[in-house]
Amino acid sequence: MKTRISSRNKYIVSVVLIALAFSLSACSKDNNPVDSSGTSKVSGRITTTNGMPKTMAKAGSVTSSQGGTQGAAVILAQVQADGSLKTVSTQTVQTDVDGKFTVETNVSGAKNLVVVATQGTTEWKAIVSSTVQSGTTVYAPPLSAESTTEADLFIKMVGQGMSSDVDESDLKILVSNEAAMHMGGNANMQMQFLTALQAGYQAMVQASQNSYFGFTAAQFQAMMSAKDDAAAKLDAAMYMSGDTEEETDNDMNDYEGTVLSTYASQNINVSAYAELMRIGLTAFVNSTSTMDAQTRLAIVRSFYKRYSFVLSFSMKQQFQAAGAADAQISAATSAGATLFGSIKSSTDLTQISDAFVQYHSSIESQLKVTLSTYATLIDTIDANINASGGAKDVLSAALNVSTSFDTVINAYVTFFTAVKTAVQATLVGASSTQVSAATQILILANMN
Numbered sequence: 071m072k073t074r075i076s077s078r079n080k081y082i083v084s085v086v087l088i089a090l091a092f093s094l095s096a097c098s099k100d101n102n103p104v105d106s107s108g109t110s111k112v113s114g115r116i117t118t119t120n121g122m123p124k125t126m127a128k129a130g131s132v133t134s135s136q137g138g139t140q141g142a143a144v145i146l147a148q149v150q151a152d153g154s155l156k157t158v159s160t161q162t163v164q165t166d167v168d169g170k171f172t173v174e175t176n177v178s179g180a181k182n183l184v185v186v187a188t189q190g191t192t193e194w195k196a197i198v199s200s201t202v203q204s205g206t207t208v209y210a211p212p213l214s215a216e217s218t219t220e221a222d223l224f225i226k227m228v229g230q231g232m233s234s235d236v237d238e239s240d241l242k243i244l245v246s247n248e249a250a251m252h253m254g255g256n257a258n259m260q261m262q263f264l265t266a267l268q269a270g271y272q273a274m275v276q277a278s279q280n281s282y283f284g285f286t287a288a289q290f291q292a293m294m295s296a297k298d299d300a301a302a303k304l305d306a307a308m309y310m311s312g313d314t315e316e317e318t319d320n321d322m323n324d325y326e327g328t329v330l331s332t333y334a335s336q337n338i339n340v341s342a343y344a345e346l347m348r349i350g351l352t353a354f355v356n357s358t359s360t361m362d363a364q365t366r367l368a369i370v371r372s373f374y375k376r377y378s379f380v381l382s383f384s385m386k387q388q389f390q391a392a393g394a395a396d397a398q399i400s401a402a403t404s405a406g407a408t409l410f411g412s413i414k415s416s417t418d419l420t421q422i423s424d425a426f427v428q429y430h431s432s433i434e435s436q437l438k439v440t441l442s443t444y445a446t447l448i449d450t451i452d453a454n455i456n457a458s459g460g461a462k463d464v465l466s467a468a469l470n471v472s473t474s475f476d477t478v479i480n481a482y483v484t485f486f487t488a489v490k491t492a493v494q495a496t497l498v499g500a501s502s503t504q505v506s507a508a509t510q511i512l513i514l515a516n517m518n
Contacts (some may be wrong), residue, residue, distance in 0.1 A: 109160065109174040110202035112146055114185050114210035116169040116194055117313050140164075142189040144171045146198075149182040153229020158183070169213075178204035182228060184221045185210045195221035197238050199301035211242065211308040219250035223260055230261075235268045235275075239301035243322055244372045252365040262361055263369055270354030270373075277349045277479045282486060283342050296332035300325050319414075323379060330383045341510040344377075344384045348517045349482050351377050356473040367418065374413045374422055378429075381514055382406025385433065388514070392507035394440040405432035426518030433515040441504060447496050448508065454492060455516055461488040462516055489513045 116139040146159035158180070159173045165187065173185065183198040196217040200208035211217055220241045227233055227241075244267070245253070253259045278285050304325040311317040333340050351373055358366045382403060389402050412425035434452050438445035455461045461484075468481035493509040500508070 108204055109176060110178050110180075110204055111172050111174050111207040112183070112185060112198055112202065112210055113170070113172045113207055114144075114196060114309060115171065115212055116142055116165055116187055117212040117214050118169075139169045139187075139189060140167045142169070142171075142187040142192075142194070144173050144185060144187045146173045146175050147184055147186055148177070148180060149184060149225050149228045151228065153225050155184070155186070155225070172207070175202060178202060182233075184224065185213065187213055194218050197221050197224050197242065199239055199242075199298075199305050201302075208302065209306040209309040211305045212311075212313060215254060216245060216247050216250040217242075219254045219260075220245045223253075223264060226257075226260055227264055230264070232264055232268050235271050236264065237297065237301075239297060239304070239325075240267065240271075242301075242304065243325065243376055244369060246368060246372050249365065249368040249372060252362075252368055259361070259365060262358070263365075266354050266357035266361075266369075269357040270350040273353035273475045273478060274346045274350035276475050277346055277482070280479060280483055282483045283339075283346065285338075285342070289336065289338050292336040292338065293329075293333065296329045296336075300328040300332075303328065322376075326376065326379045327383070330380065334387070340380070340387060341384045341514065344380050344514060345482065345486060345517075347377050347380055349479055352469065352478055352482075353473075353475065356478075367416075370419065371413060371416060371422065375410060378406065378409045378413055381517075382409070385511065385514055388507045388510045389436070389440060392437070392440050392504055392511070394436070398436045398440045401436045402433060405429055405436070408432075423518060430515045430518055433511060437508065437511050437515075441497075441500065441508060444497050444500060444508075448512075451489075451492050451496050452512060452516070455489060455512065461485050461492070464488070486513055489516070 118139060142165045143162050144159075144165060145157050145162050147155040148158050150156055158175045158177050160175060163171050163173050165171045171185075171187070180202050183202065184195050185198060187194045194213035194215075194217065196210045196213045197220055198208065198210050202208055220238075223241050223245065224238045227236055227238075249263075253263060277283070304321060307321045307324065308318070311321060330340055330343075333343065354373055355370055358370060361369075382405075385402050385406060386399060389399050394402070406429070409425055409429040412428070413422055416422045416425065434448070438448050441448060457463070465481050465485040468477060468484070471477065489512055490509045493512060494505055497505050497508060
């Protein structure tokens with residue numbers, strides 16, 4: 071990546087999604103193996119085994135029993151500022167019987183790379199998140215219809231000058247098989263998606279400058295470094311996976327867990343990040359209103375899944391801070407997993423909203439058990455938040471009036487502050503740590 075703080079206004083964007091430390095033994099063995107040749111290498115593979123990517127295996131391709139495509143021609147290319155591709159590999163290579171390849175280049179320290187494989191009239195692409203370095207091997211994620219759409223979006227993003235606002239790793243997290251099916255080859259739909267994603271991240275960046283959040287430049291830099299490292303590991307994990315939906319979800323969740331665990335180790339407030347992410351999600355959803363319903367649901371669902379993961383990670387931290395017993399921490403984590411699953415299986419936006427309502431109920435219940443002395447007061451606070459004319463009502467009314475960044479940000483900051491004030495005024499006698507944790511739990515539980 072280029073320098074983040076001074077030249078790329080996306081230092082805060084690193085979502086999106088959770089109580090996992092990334093410990094992939096396979097990646098630790100092979101993430102960046104050293105090679106004595108001096109060239110930089112990128113290894114990857116074409117996959118046709120995981121559902122929707124099979125549609126890429128057109129007539130003329132040779133597919134192995136393991137799901138790979140043999141005999142495809144592969145190059146490594148660098149995306150130029152105008153969106154064109156410049157070949158930087160030393161030669162074209164062929165995929166083997168399992169669809170695997172290793173392509174070499176003399177460039178070192180380069181980013182903005184994609185691998186491109188062709189066979190007949192079929193073309194696959196994938197974004198390479200790692201920075202290639204002389205003497206090492208990095209990995210591309212499996213080449214498929216999904217990765218091809220992600221790469222097409224990335225190329226368009228660079229060519230349209232959006233790379234200062236959107237990170238390529240977010241494309242890999244947010245573009246699902248279903249979303250790729252709707253957006254693949256549809257230039258108009260792809261631009262709508264990129265515009266919405268840009269809006270979401272610009273809203274987060276703008277919000278991060280509000281004094282309520284209190285992030286420092288050093289923390290922003292730590293965020294982006296964590297994201298870069300995790301994205302490279304995500305590529306390697308996906309390269310080594312079996313391409314099942316479960317493995318893909320686990321790899322994505324490990325990516326989010328790695329980023330968030332690094333934030334926590336750098337004393338970055340993950341709950342504040344979750345609040346920022348909710349602001350970005352609102353701006354993103356607002357910007358998708360003109361999309362067709364199926365495409366909109368596919369991409370919004372991906373963002374909500376990511377947000378729910380971040381939410382669950384933060385909630386576990388806050389329950390621990392509140393002094394919750396293992397049973398309550400486990401219950402809160404389980405509620406997060408249920409939320410994630412409900413979002414994943416949702417067939418419309420109403421079901422997503424209903425899933426958050428159920429999550430709120432579960433979390434409030436566990437908070438009352440955790441702070442049992444104050445259970446009645448917690449009920450009162452939560453009821454006031456959700457009452458007619460209460461903090462959530464005020465928030466909803468403000469969001470319904472305007473979609474401008476300033477309005478959205480101010481509405482959420484007002485909501486956050488109102489909840490904080492109510493908890494501090496009501497939980498008299500509780501420790502400052504308990505008050506702080508209860509504040510964050512009630513804020514996060516009510517952001518549905």
